[in-house]
Structure formats: C-alpha cells, structure tokens
Amino acid sequence: MLTTYIADxxxxxxxxxxxRPLTVSNGKVVALDTVNGAxxxxxxxxxxxxxxxxxxxxxxxxxFNDTPTQKTLETMVAAHAQFGTTALLPTLITDNLQTIEQxxxxxxxxxxxxxxxxxxxxxxxxxxxxxxxxxHHEDKVREISDAELAIYCRDDLGQKVxxxxxxxxxxxxxxxxxxxxxxxxxxxSNANYxxxxxxxxxxxxxxxxxxxxxxxxESREPNMIGAALDDKASWCGLILDGHHVxxxxxxxxxxxxxxxxxxxxxxxxxxxxxxxxSFVFDGHQINLEGDKLVSNTGQxxxxxxxxxxxxxxxxxxxxxSLEEALRMASLYPAQFLQLGAARGCLRIGSGADFIVxxxxxxQNNQAVQVTQTWIGGNQHx
Numbered sequence: 013m014l015t016t017y018i019a020d021x022x023x024x025x026x027x028x029x030x031x032r033p034l035t036v037s038n039g040k041v042v043a044l045d046t047v048n049g050a051x052x053x054x055x056x057x058x059x060x061x062x063x064x065x066x067x068x069x070x071x072x073x074x075x076f077n078d079t080p081t082q083k084t085l086e087t088m089v090a091a092h093a094q095f096g097t098t099a100l101l102p103t104l105i106t107d108n109l110q111t112i113e114q115x116x117x118x119x120x121x122x123x124x125x126x127x128x129x130x131x132x133x134x135x136x137x138x139x140x141x142x143x144x145x146x147x148h149h150e151d152k153v154r155e156i157s158d159a160e161l162a163i164y165c166r167d168d169l170g171q172k173v174x175x176x177x178x179x180x181x182x183x184x185x186x187x188x189x190x191x192x193x194x195x196x197x198x199x200x201s202n203a204n205y206x207x208x209x210x211x212x213x214x215x216x217x218x219x220x221x222x223x224x225x226x227x228x229x230e231s232r233e234p235n236m237i238g239a240a241l242d243d244k245a246s247w248c249g250l251i252l253d254g255h256h257v258x259x260x261x262x263x264x265x266x267x268x269x270x271x272x273x274x275x276x277x278x279x280x281x282x283x284x285x286x287x288x289x290s291f292v293f294d295g296h297q298i299n300l301e302g303d304k305l306v307s308n309t310g311q312x313x314x315x316x317x318x319x320x321x322x323x324x325x326x327x328x329x330x331x332x333s334l335e336e337a338l339r340m341a342s343l344y345p346a347q348f349l350q351l352g353a354a355r356g357c358l359r360i361g362s363g364a365d366f367i368v369x370x371x372x373x374x375q376n377n378q379a380v381q382v383t384q385t386w387i388g389g390n391q392h393x
Contacts, residue, residue, distance in 0.1 A: 014050035019059040025343045025357030034059055036364035039388035055368050060338055061358050062098025062365035063319040064345035067134055069103050070282035076102045080115040085122050089129035091285025093392040095318030096382040098365035099131045099355055106137030106148035116163050123170040128387040132170030140200035141177040144225040147313045149294050156181055165192035171349045175220040177201035178211035190215035200225045201236055208239035221279055222248040223257045241268045247348040249277040252325040253317040255304045259329035266330050275344040276322040281305055281314035324379040364389035
C-alpha cells in the first residue's frame with residue numbers, strides 16, 4: 013500500500029526540506045513527493061533517517077550473551093526502537109565456542125526470516141588483549157581457532173563485524189576475514205602503532221569504542237589511538253555517555269579525524285528499554301549508578317545510553333549541529349557497513365527506516381526525542 017507521510021520538515025541525511033512528503037511502499041521509499049492514490053498521513057515533527065547502532069549488547073532486560081536466541085534479538089530491537097534505532101548489530105562479548113555458535117545460529121535465523129532491525133552480528137572478542145580486556149572474562153580470551161574462523165566466514169550472518177587485538181591476530185588472518193566480508197575492528201588492545209598499522213594495511217577498517225580499552229596516544233608513541241586518528245580510511249565508534257570519554261577528549265578526536273569517519277555507538281547493555289537497575293554478566297555484578305553501569309570491581313561495564321541520547325550528547329559535547337549528530341548515528345554507520353543508499357538516508361530506493369523527532373527542553377538547551385519509529389515501512393514505536 014502506498015502511504016505518504018507529511019511532516020513539518022524532512023531531513024534526508026544531507027539536507028532539510030520543509031513540508032516535503034515521503035512516500036513509501038513495500039518497505040521502500042518510492043517518492044519524495046505525493047503520489048496519486050497514496051494514503052496521506054500528517055506527522056508532527058521532523059522525519060529523519062533511522063539510527064544505526066553497530067554495537068548493542070542487549071536491551072529490554074536481556075543480554076545477547078545470556079540468551080543468544082532470535083527471541084532475544086526481537087526483544088533488543090523493540091527496546092532500542094523506542095529511542096530511534098531502526099537497525100543494529102547484536103554484539104556478543106567474549107565467550108566460549110558454544111555460545112558463539114548459538115549466537116551465529118540466532119542471527120542466521122533472524123536474517124533468513126527478515127527479522128526487522130537485525131543487520132547481522134558483531135563479535136567483540138574473544139581474540140583480544142588480556143591487558144585491555146575490561147570486563148571480558150580472562151579465561152575466555154584466546155587466539156583464533158579454525159572453528160571460530162569458520163563461523164566468522166559464514167555467508168548467512170548478514171553484516172559481520174569482528175573486534176580483535178592486532179597483537180593476537182596475524183595480518184594474514186585479517187586478510188582471510190576481510191576476504192569473507194568480515195569488517196575487522198581493532199580494540200581491547202595494547203598494540204603499538206606499527207602493529208595497528210599492519211592490521212589496517214591487512215584490511216581492518218574500524219576501531220571499537222575509541223579510547224576505551226586501547227593503548228593511549230603518547231608523545232613518543234602514537235599507539236592505537238594515534239593510528240586511529242591519523243588513518244584517513246577507517247571508522248571509529250564513540251560512546252558519548254560522558255563517562256567512557258571526556259567531552260573535551262571526544263571533541264579533540266572529532267576535529268582530528270576525517271569528517272564522516274566518527275560514528276556513535278551505544279555499547280548498550282540489557283537495561284535499555286527496561287526497568288533493570290542491576291544484573292549479572294559472566295560472574296560480574298553490574299549496577300546502574302545514575303546513568304552509568306559499574307561492575308563490582310569498579311570498572312565501567314558497557315553503557316546505559318540509547319542512540320537518541322547519544323545524538324543529543326553529540327550536539328552538546330562536540331559543538332556540532334543536530335544534522336551532523338544524526339549523520340554520526342545513521343549515515344556514517346551505514347557507510348562503515350557499506351550499505352550504499354539502502355540505509356542511513358532517505359532517498360528514492362532506500363529502505364523505509366525512519367524516525368519522527370520532536371523538540372524538548374533539557375537542562376542546557378534544546379534536545380530532540382523520538383516520537384515514532386518505522387522499520388521497513390512498519391511502525392515499531
């Protein structure tokens with residue numbers, strides 16, 4: 013059925029258009045105009061591209077590691093849709109081989125059944141650095157095995173991201189992964205600049221939660237952060253909750269990195285879209301303290317932020333426009349995943365993944381909130 017949505021304004025991922033209609037049919041944008049015979053729906057607010065989160069550990073009270081099933085994926089999508097996320101990569105934190113296999117099966121089923129909002133999978137570990145493991149269980153950190161490599165190279169998992177530490181995975185293995193359409197990200201690593209550069213040259217294209225759990229930029233050794241900011245081709249994920257990275261540090265990094273290569277991620281745990289204030293992950297008691305998650309060891313344990321909050325924080329902390337903040341949460345992740353014009357923008361032929369934003373006042377200035385979320389032309393919130 014043809015439906016035309018007419019909002020106060022339309023942000024197509026690049027420009028604003030006052031009163032421009034958006035016509036969708038069969039899950040696609042078919043016109044940026046009215047179409048004869050289409051049902052017209054008036055919407056209060058701004059229509060914008062749906063947000064894309066490439067690092068989501070859980071939501072709706074569930075963690076992907078705890079219950080790696082298709083039902084968990086559906087629960088996560090529903091939880092994050094409330095906050096504007098229309099597509100996500102469920103993220104499996106370092107775990108045993110059996111759990112990796114279960115996660116892959118769940119994602120494969122979701123992809124085969126066209127589960128709305130599930131793009132693929134992000135394996136965060138287990139091939140990382142012990143020194144920079146964070147809350148990842150030390151006993152589960154290990155070198156990559158043939159069995160694991162075979163899972164990562166499957167062609168039924170949709171968009172695939174694997175976070176590794178380059179000091180634990182040889183460049184030849186990175187090349188194999190890339191040849192099988194795995195987007196290799198670097199993180200949870202103590203690698204120096206040369207090791208990081210070798211991984212980039214082998215085909216790695218991203219950095220997982222920049223600054224967190226990686227070797228720092230120093231005056232005489234650039235290390236991983238220096239390589240990330242200096243490299244013009246790679247993308248960096250950034251957790252903008254005010255706890256993982258200082259706003260000043262984040263602002264400096266965004267000025268140093270090539271425009272369009274910094275993307276917002278949530279690193280969200282199960283609390284998003286639920287009333288949870290504590291949970292147990294892999295032996296760690298994790299508590300929600302204000303707006304951050306802290307383990308019983310005092311470490312940050314994932315994040316308690318949603319994507320629209322990250323967008324608002326980007327405007328406040330980075331001194332950027334709302335349009336640029338939205339690109340960091342939609343267009344740039346889509347480009348990182350090489351999705352072309354299918355997502356991250358609203359144009360003829362793109363997926364009908366969009367959100368409706370309304371203005372609200374926060375403590376400091378104007379912010380936006382999500383009032384509606386549409387995935388594939390169907391309303392999910």
